[in-house]
Amino acid sequence: MAIPNRHPDNPVRDALTPERSVSPLTDAFNAWQQNTQGPEVAKRGERQTPFKTQALHWPVHPLYTPLDLEAAGFDYQRDVGFPGEYPYTRSVNPNGNRSALWTMAQVTGFGRGTDWAKRARFMLDQGLQGLILEHDLATTNGYDSDDPLAEGEVGRAGLAIDSLEDLERAFDLPFDRLKYLMSVCNAPQPVNLAMIIAALEAKGVDPKQFVLHIVNGILIEYTCVGRYIYPPKHGLRIATDCFEYMIEHHPNWAPISIISAQLYAARANPVQELAFSLSIALQHIDALLERGHSIDKVAPYFHFVTGIDMDFFEGICKLRAFRKIWARLMRERYKATRPEAMKVRVMSSPGTMSLTLQQPLNNISRLAIMATACALGGVGETMTTPLHDEAHALPADEAIRVGAAIQHIVAHETGVADTIDPLAGSYYVETLTRQIEDAVMTEIDKIMAMGGALAAIERGYFQRELAREQCDRNRALEDGSRKLVGVNHLVHAEERREIPIFKLADEVEAEQIERLQELRKRRDQNAVDVALAAVRDAARSGTNLVPPCLVAVKAYATHGEICNAMRDVFGVHHPDAQTAGV
Amino acid sequence: MTAFANRRLRVLLAKLGMDTHTIGVTVIAHALRDAGFEVIFTGLKQTAEMVANTAVQEDVDVVGVSSLSAAHMKHLPKLAEFLRQKGAGDKLLIAGGVVPLEDIPQLERAGVQKIFTMGTETKTIVDYLQTWWAAKLAAEQSGG
């Protein structure tokens, strides 16, 4: 079990055994248990034996009191402190959400490659300033559209990018209004980054007036989702090259996000989510420090995307512990001194794991509860809400409106954001926050003992842990020990609903392939060969991969060809059943 | 000792093309193993021909494809065709994942014998395979 190695199953009750009874409160507690609660339990029993938390399955006691804090050695100044001050448990922001609410963003749902530019224009017309650049699976996985593996995928989940020409075409956008672009194309990162830079150059966009955000936290991909190309250590090197290139040439851009939400969507419990994503961040940091950068310089660039599912209290405590652990790691482990390095930057979002295909309106209740938990946990800079109907409908206008409204309802109608960290001091919340913190630190120690996140990934540790959680959760849903309304509880007969899939005419794929093959004929092949050789050389020698990739994309070497040049040197990652988690 | 004492259902689980979602295939692999089946996993990013060759080499009874991308209409008919071509048309070809109802008739015509749509319980799949296997063994025995 990954769980809480050091987590005290029952820290308080130990302290409460009669011979250790030390305070009047202890006596009072024991008396309550014996004389007041005891008879009730004896008479009516309890709904569950034992009660357990939603995600971690830790025991939940009937009552939390100051004794629990005492047993955990809780110290207000040390454990929570003040907003905007170390250890930032209460908030990284000195005034919480009182000066400004978090940025409310909205996931727009599926995209179709050929429509991307059109939709992007539409969204800019709606007043949005930021966009997510989505690629199809072939591009994300580093293949050209005419690769046999790409069949059926070209242009489907996003843009098909085979060459700089494709991206220039897609960038037919009003860049005076576009201030922020996020790219999630991680595995072929130097190629992707080079393409974007070259296309921006071609459009005459001033890189200082604009923020490119690349996700780039590639190590997560090896634990779940699976959009990797090269063996993990080369994936890390590539990410580090891109990070380094960006902070040198475009220090206002955002070179990394660790999407720990992917871990929890892959069923990581909160302790695993934090421990895995933080140790992955540490691995990325170590790689940067090895290249001579300082912690105070690189740490503020780190950004996380997390969220809260239906594990209400664990989610809230996870966000609180997240801030504190990051601060501790930066200060204790890396001796960071700048506050910016110690303030974790987080975007949070309600989860999609518990959204159901059945009775979709129920998902609105779920999203509201999860968004409330995000707010109570301190959100971070931004919150996004998924769509309640995401499981089966195109982003219908109504679903988008409801999704946006959920955040406004939580922010403006409930008052939960009006005082900073309102649940601090709750005996339960502080106990659970502390337990999560301890368990995460223990798990991180364990990962470090394996040699860090990279080593843990190479030997399949994260993957196996996630696979176990996935199977356990599935089993619990099937045997009914975990209830999900509409799925195994309060089920009623209803029409079968489905997940729609974009069907793209085969011509789209054929046209893309034709364009690509035509380009290969007309370009200067000699320049391409020289450029690809330079990419191979850089891959081999360890110099930064972005500059030779820039040359290559400008010579119209294709996306797949440049990725292949790196494949020649790095090899490809083939996880086996163990390291894939299966 | 019955005639089937040493028989054990062998299932090839495959992921075709670029679809790299593994949660479904992980959960199924474990459920099948726990039901006593021998599961062979191809890994990711396989072509239809690779999967067909693997099915022949492993002499599996069942080929199961987990599909969470849109390319199933390309890959699955192709796989069925390769299996037939390679003399492995007798293997049970099934699929699961995100497959719209409207695609099912066409896939069935192409030779995919059963499709489990999103949300199917692992128990349903195990039961289906157990029933199919019992029928196959019975047919073999009565056939001599």
Next chain:
Amino acid sequence: MSQTAAGIAAGVLAREIGAGARLIRWLEESDPRGRDALALIYPHTGRAHLIGITGPPGAGKSTLTNALISEQRKRGRRVGVIAIDPSSPFSGGAVLGDRVRMQTHALDTDVFIRSMGTRGQLGGLSRATFDAILVQDAMGYDVVIVETVGVGQDELDIVSLAHSTVIVSVPGLGDEVQAIKAGLLEAGDLFVVNKADREGADALTRQLELMLHLREQTRPHAWKPPLMHTTALTGQGVAALTDALDEHLATLKASGAFTQCLIARNRHMFDSLLRDLAAQHILAAASAQPATAALIHAMQAGQIDPYSAATQLVACMSLQFP
């Protein structure tokens, strides 16, 4: 595909992978047709170079096998692989994942990879494996590689009865050297430090050198086992390993040990089969014997101990035991 023993045997000899796979399945599952077909193909066996690869979980055996396939193919040889993974002791099922690392060869018709679960049958695994090897041998594969974790007597038998036994170690597992069981150390013909790109490879090498030195001192071998270094992921050192394997093969052939090895394998099979057949006969006879029920009853009533009960039953069946 014909489903008769003769039809399948003909397919095997015609090098049809489907027929070979079916025969392996029959043999693994004790289908009577399997024995008949095996008898037909047996005269065509005895040529393949059998390589056993073993080492701790995660040592890189499958990756190394994959790299060896590539190298052997470069040298123009056809390759068969038997990859063994443990079955679940609870359900008897298994997730067999070794071949995932070898899928780059999935389209090569001169490579035949078969995964096998340990299935927990006493003695059954080594027999099923040797059967599968015979089938691949008869199909004209020049090299047959068997990969196994090497836990348990059965797996030990498999690797030690190969022509060339390759023991894989990796740095960073802690007690890796101690984990080389005495039997395996004795059986090893080639020792490989894989993941040579990792830290700790040197220290591991020194430890292994010492162990091999001690082995030589205790009992000198005709063949001095080389200690090789590989990075299976990139294929580094795999050509040298293949050279060493070829050299070992040449030595075996020169000394006659190549055939000796097959004889030893056959003897192992014979003994194991004999044990099984004997057990089967006795159990069948016992269940037909009226005294059995009475003895079991008496044992359950506490009137007789199991030793005496079993001995008496055997006596009833007029079998002689020393």
